[in-house]
Each structure stands twice: as C-alpha cells, then as structure tokens.
Amino acid sequence: MNLVVGVGLRAGTSYRELRALVGEAVAEAGGGKVRILITVDGRESEPGLQRLAAYLGAELQTVAPAELKRQGVPSPSAEVERLAGTPSVAEAAVLSTGAELVIDKRKSAQATAAVGRLASAPGYAPGERHVVHRVLAERRDVRRGFVDRPIPDDVLMRVLESAHRAPSVGLSQPWDFLLIREVGTRRKIHDLASAQRDAFAASLPVERRKQFDGLKIEAILDTPLNIAVTCDAGRGGRHVLGRHADPRTTWFSAAIAIQNLWLAARAEGLGVGWVSFFKPGEVAAVLDLPAHIELVGYLCVGYVEEFAPTPELVRSGWASRRPLSWAVHHESWGRRGLPGAEPTSIAADAERAEQTTAQTIARAELPRQVVRVVIGGDPADYLARADTLVVQIGDQPAADFGVLWRPARDAAEGVETGVELVRDLMLQGATELVVQVVADSDVAEAVARGLRVGARACGIGLRDEPVELPHSSA
Ligand SMILES: Cc1cc2nc3c(=O)[nH]c(=O)nc-3n(C[C@H](O)[C@H](O)[C@H](O)COP(=O)(O)O)c2cc1C
Numbered sequence: 001m002n003l004v005v006g007v008g009l010r011a012g013t014s015y016r017e018l019r020a021l022v023g024e025a026v027a028e029a030g031g032g033k034v035r036i037l038i039t040v041d042g043r044e045s046e047p048g049l050q051r052l053a054a055y056l057g058a059e060l061q062t063v064a065p066a067e068l069k070r071q072g073v074p075s076p077s078a079e080v081e082r083l084a085g086t087p088s089v090a091e092a093a094v095l096s097t098g099a100e101l102v103i104d105k106r107k108s109a110q111a112t113a114a115v116g117r118l119a120s121a122p123g124y125a126p127g128e129r130h131v132v133h134r135v136l137a138e139r140r141d142v143r144r145g146f147v148d149r150p151i152p153d154d155v156l157m158r159v160l161e162s163a164h165r166a167p168s169v170g171l172s173q174p175w176d177f178l179l180i181r182e183v184g185t186r187r188k189i190h191d192l193a194s195a196q197r198d199a200f201a202a203s204l205p206v207e208r209r210k211q212f213d214g215l216k217i218e219a220i221l222d223t224p225l226n227i228a229v230t231c232d233a234g235r236g237g238r239h240v241l242g243r244h245a246d247p248r249t250t251w252f253s254a255a256i257a258i259q260n261l262w263l264a265a266r267a268e269g270l271g272v273g274w275v276s277f278f279k280p281g282e283v284a285a286v287l288d289l290p291a292h293i294e295l296v297g298y299l300c301v302g303y304v305e306e307f308a309p310t311p312e313l314v315r316s317g318w319a320s321r322r323p324l325s326w327a328v329h330h331e332s333w334g335r336r337g338l339p340g341a342e343p344t345s346i347a348a349d350a351e352r353a354e355q356t357t358a359q360t361i362a363r364a365e366l367p368r369q370v371v372r373v374v375i376g377g378d379p380a381d382y383l384a385r386a387d388t389l390v391v392q393i394g395d396q397p398a399a400d401f402g403v404l405w406r407p408a409r410d411a412a413e414g415v416e417t418g419v420e421l422v423r424d425l426m427l428q429g430a431t432e433l434v435v436q437v438v439a440d441s442d443v444a445e446a447v448a449r450g451l452r453v454g455a456r457a458c459g460i461g462l463r464d465e466p467v468e469l470p471h472s473s474a
Contacts, residue, residue: 001030001031001032001033001117002032002033002117002118002121002122003026003029003033003034003035003099003115003116003117003118004035004036004037004038004097004099004115004117004118004122005022005025005026005034005036005038005058005094005113005114005115005116006039006090006091006092006093006094006113006114006116007037007038007043007049007052007089007093007111007112007113008039008040008080008084008088008089008093008111008112008113009039009043009046009048009111009112010110010111012046012048012110013046013049013110013111014048015047015048015052016048017048017108017109018048018049018052018108018111018113019052019055020108021106021107021112021113022034022037022056022113024106025103025106025114025115028115029102029103029117030102032117033057034057034058035058035118035121035122036058036059036097036118036122036125037049037052037053037058037060038060038061038062038063038093038094038096038097038125039060039061039063039093040062040063040064040065040086040089040093041062041063041064042062043062044060044062059122059125061097061125062125063092063093063096063125063126064126064127065085065086067126068086068088068089068092068093068096069085069086069087069092070096071088071091071092071095072095073087073088073091073092074091074101074104075088075091075105076088080112090105090112090113091105091114093114094114094115094116095116096126097118097122098119098122098123099116099117100116100117100119101114101115102115102116102117103115135263135266135267136263138266138307139262139263139266140266140271140307140308140312141272141273141274141312142219142271142273142304142307142308143216143217143218143273143300143312144219144222144312145271145304145306146219146222146223146271146302146303147303147304147305149302149303150224151224151270151301151302151303155268155270156179156225158264159261159264159265159268159270160177160261161264162260162261162263162264163177163258163264164177164257165260166253166256166257166259166260167253167256168253168256168257169240169241169242169243169249169250169252170236170240170241170242170243171236172235172236172240172250172253173236173253174233174236174251174253174254175229175230175231175253175254175257175296176229176230176232176293177227177228177229177230177261178227178228178229178230178287178289179225179226179227180225180226180227180228180287181225181226185286186220186221186226187221188286189278189286189298190218190220192278192279192283192286193217193218193220193275193278196277196278196279197217200277201213203386204386205370205386205387207367207368207369207370208369210367211316211317211318211367211429212318214316215312215313215316215318216312217275217277218273218275218277218300219271219273219300219302220275220300222300222302223271223273223300223302224301224302225300225301226298226299226300226301227261227298227299228283228287228295228299229254229257229258229261229295229296229298229299230254230289230293230295231250231251231253231254231293231294231295232292232293232294233250233251233292234292235250251296254296254297255296258274258296258297258299262274265301266307269303269304270301270302270303270304271301271303271304272299272300272301273299274298274299275298275299275300276297276298278295278298280294283295283298317365317366317367317429318428318429319427319428319429320426320427320429321427322423322427324338325337325338326346326423329343330343334346334416345416346420346423346454347412347415347416347419347453349457350419350454350456350457350458351457366429366431367429368431369429369430369431369432370387370430370431370432370433370434371387371389371425371430371432371433371434372385372388372389372433372434372435372436372465373389373421373425373434373435373436374388374389374390374391374436374438375391375436375437375438375439375447375448376391376393376394376437376438376439376440376441376444377390377436377438377439379392379400379402379403383400383402383403388402389402389403389404390402390404391404391406391417391421391447392404392405392406392407393408393414393441393443393444393447394407394439395407404421406421406447408443408446408447409443410446411443411445411446412446413443413446414442414443414447414449414450415446415447415449415453416450417446417447417450418446418447418449418450418451418452418453419453419454419457420450420454421447421450421451422450422451422454422455422458422460423454423458425460426458426460431460431461432460432461432462432463433455433461433462433463434462434463434464434465435448435451435452435462435463435464435465436464436466437464437467438467448464
C-alpha cells in the first residue's frame with residue numbers, strides 16, 4: 001500500500017521520537033510503503049525529519065499553511081492553530097496530497113503524525129507541480145532582445161539531455177541535433193528565411209502586410225547558437241513498435257524533442273525561437289544533410305533580456321489564443337466545454353448573445369482585416385484576390401492555403417462549420433467578413449447562417465455579397 005505520513009513537530013524534535021511515533025502510526029495503519037513524508041513549509045530543515053525521510057526512503061515534501069487551512073480535517077486543534085496558523089498540520093498535510101486518512105492522528109511529546117493511503121502513485125508536491133506548470137506557461141518563442149553572452153557547455157548539455165529524453169515511437173529516437181555557430185552558415189540560412197519572408201509578405205492583403213512588416217520572425221544572426229533538429233524516418237529499422245500504421249509518429253516524436261528542448265531552455269533562462277520560413281530541402285542543402293535526414297525545426301538559441309508574459313503575436317494583435325473550452329469535446333465531436341461544465345455545441349453557445357466570445361477575446365484596437373469567404377465555387381476563379389478564402393463543402397480539393405475543406409454532412413453541421421470558421425478567422429485577426437454563397441445547396445446556406453451567428457457572437461462585422469459569376473457572360 002502507498003502511504004503518506006503527515007507530521008507536525010516542534011523545532012528540534014529528535015529523530016528517535018519521530019521514528020517511534022511514525023513507526024507506531026504506520027503499524028496501526030496496517031503497514032505499507034511510505035512514499036511521502038509531508039509537513040508544513042519551513043519544517044523541512046529539521047534534522048530529525050530529514051533523517052526519518054532517509055530512513056523510510058520517502059520523499060520529504062512541504063505544504064504552505066494556507067493550503068493546510070483549506071483542508072477539512074477530522075480533529076482540528078486550537079493550540080496548533082495558535083502555533084502554526086492552521087488548525088491542523090499532520091492530518092491536513094496528508095489530505096493535501098489527495099490521500100485518505102486511515103487512522104486517528106497520534107501524538108508524542110513534541111510531534112503529531114497522521115497516516116493516509118494513496119489510491120495511486122503520488123504526483124509532485126504542490127510547490128514542485130507549480131514549477132512545472134509555470135515553465136509550460138512561461139515558455140516563449142523569442143525573436144528579440146538577445147544578449148551577448150555565450151552559452152556554457154554544461155547548460156547546453158542539460159538542455160540537450162532533456163530534449164533527448166523525449167518520448168518517441170517504439171523508442172526509435174529519430175531526432176538529431178545539429179549545432180550551428182558559424183556565421184557564414186547562419187548567413188546562408190538567414191538569406192533563405194528572408195526570401196520566404198518576402199514571399200509570404202507578397203501573398204498577404206495590403207492591411208495584413210502592413211501588420212506583418214512590423215513583426216520579427218527569426219533571430220538567426222542575433223543568437224550565438226542555432227540548432228537544426230532533424231528526423232530520420234527510418235531510424236530503428238523495419239519493426240519499430242507503433243509506427244507501422246502511422247508513419248507520422250516519427251515526426252511527432254522529433255517535434256516533442258523540440259518541445260522538451262524549449263522548456264528546458266526556458267528553465268535555464270535561454271530564449272528559443274523556432275523559424276519555419278524555409279522550404280525544408282533548402283536548409284538541408286545549405287547544411288549538406290544526407291538525403292534521408294529531414295529538417296523538423298530550426299531553432300535560434302541564446303540568453304535574453306526578458307521573457308515576455310504573452311506571445312509576441314498576441315501582443316502585436318496578429319493573432320489570439322484559442323480558449324480551452326473551444327478545444328475540449330466530450331464523447332463526440334462538437335460537445336464542447338471545460339471539464340465539469342455542461343457540454344454545448346458552439347452554435348448554441350454563439351446563439352446565447354450574452355455569452356459572446358467577443359467578451360472572451362480582447363479585440364481592442366485591431367487593424368481592419370476583411371476576409372472574403374466564398375462558399376463553394378471553383379477556387380481558381382476566386383483566389384487571385386489575397387483577401388479571399390474558398391470554403392469547399394464537397395469532395396476534398398487539392399491542397400491550397402486559400403481553400404478550406406469543410407465537408408459538413410448536414411445543415412446542422414453546416415451551421416457549426418460556419419460558427420467555427422468565424423472563430424478561427426477572428427483568432428487570426430479578422431475584423432470583418434464578406435460572404436458569398438456560390439454553391440446552391442442547403443448545406444452551403446447553413447454554413448452561411450453559421451457565419452452570421454458566429455460573427456454576431458464574436459463581434460465581427462459581416463456583409464453578404466451577391467454572387468457574381470466570375471466568367472459570366474451577363
Ligand atoms: C512549428 C512552429 C513553427 C514556428 N515558426 C515560426 C517562425 O517561423 N517565425 C516566428 O516568428 N515564430 C514561429 N513560431 C513561433 C510561434 O509564432 C509561437 O509559438 C506562437 O506565436 C505562440 O507564442 P509562444 O511560443 O511565445 O507561446 C513557430 C512555432 C512552431 C511551433
């Protein structure tokens with residue numbers, strides 16, 4: 001049985017006393033393996049407690065008084081409250097780990113002990129858990145503010161070790177890390193990124209291009225170290241466990257290694273910027289990679305002045321973060337909501353005007369961005385205009401960034417499709433939609449209806465435009 005032992009103790013309580021108290025408490029609880037020895041913040045430095053943790057082979061954890069106070073304990077004590085600022089230490093500490101108390105708390109002259117049973121292996125202590133969530137929240141893609149400070153080898157080593165610990169399909173570990181410091185090489189890579197930057201800028205509508213001009217998209221020459229993370233799709237040979245049905249898992253594995261690297265770097269105070277303004281083959285050629293090695297990510301790494309609290313694309317108004325409640329579905333696609341909330345369809349959500357997503361997403365002072373949504377029709381007739389997005393609801397079209405395939409199966413799904421599309425476009429900075437329904441079908445009309453409902457809910461302007469057949473003789 002996995003046990004947690006909570007201990008409240010006065011300063012200087014001896015190891016002998018603690019060992020006897022805890023030994024009896026654990027025996028009364030029926031025995032088991034003590035995984036966690038837990039007490040209030042500050043008492044972890046008590047030598048007796050440290051020795052006891054070592055003797056038990058348990059992790060010594062602490063918890064803040066405020067957290068202890070939140071626990072509803074069976075035997076609160078006014079005396080403990082006076083001394084420790086919480087009515088219980090031992091029992092409350094056990095409960096704070098999610099364990100269930102199994103005996104009444106026991107006392108010795110200087111200490112109290114409570115024993116709890118864990119239904120499963122323990123997680124991290126609250127303080128440590130917090131650090132993990134913190135690094136996830138505070139990781140940033142960094143492109144500016146790099147400082148002239150070399151990266152020590154031991155720091156880089158820790159970062160690469162973390163990357164190399166990533167999960168991988170069949171433990172194939174398909175990644176490699178090519179470290180690039182040579183300025184000459186970085187210049188060539190920089191030229192490739194600049195060319196793609198120009199190509200992307202040229203593809204944008206005028207207003208969006210102005211906005212893009214203010215964005216920095218790489219730090220290839222501003223950082224002392226670039227890392228090309230590659231993937232060998234054949235790593236591990238023929239029978240890699242888990243890869244046979246879905247070869248994409250190889251690339252997923254390499255991408256996860258990058259995320260590990262990114263998080264470890266953040267913890268070390270190193271900024272990382274991922275650059276993808278390349279055709280992967282062009283980079284492979286500059287780096288003279290063997291033909292079977294593919295580029296997954298190109299990273300610019302260095303110390304920075306600061307880590308911004310929010311993504312640069314959010315700060316600049318280019319794009320917004322998608323609310324979690326939009327991304328969580330329960331049991332079947334479209335029943336969305338946060339855990340514990342009643343799932344709802346996005347169409348129903350958008351219909352409830354008082355819960356407008358416009359209130360969820362701050363859209364203050366965004367530059368005007370009109371998107372013309374054409375439902376149905378031949379993309380070739382419409383895509384010459386950079387502001388146009390063609391939504392295809394029938395068979396899958398050829399891949400094109402201007403064409404969105406949304407094969408709604410009936411009118412209800414069509415409405416959902418429309419609402420979702422407005423939400424997506426809003427997150428990418430759209431402030432107005434112009435809608436043209438070219439396809440003559442109930443589903444096409446339903447998508448247009450969804451666009452209207454979604455636009456109202458998102459606080460986006462929408463104008464219907466009559467269909468003008470591009471090559472009509474009229
Ligand atoms: C696969 C991938 C490619 C990216 N490519 C670029 C890029 O070429 N240029 C850039 O400025 N940011 C790039 N980014 C960074 C994203 O813009 C960034 O992750 C996003 O805006 C969220 O910001 P955050 O990472 O600071 O949370 C890329 C991110 C990923 C995951």
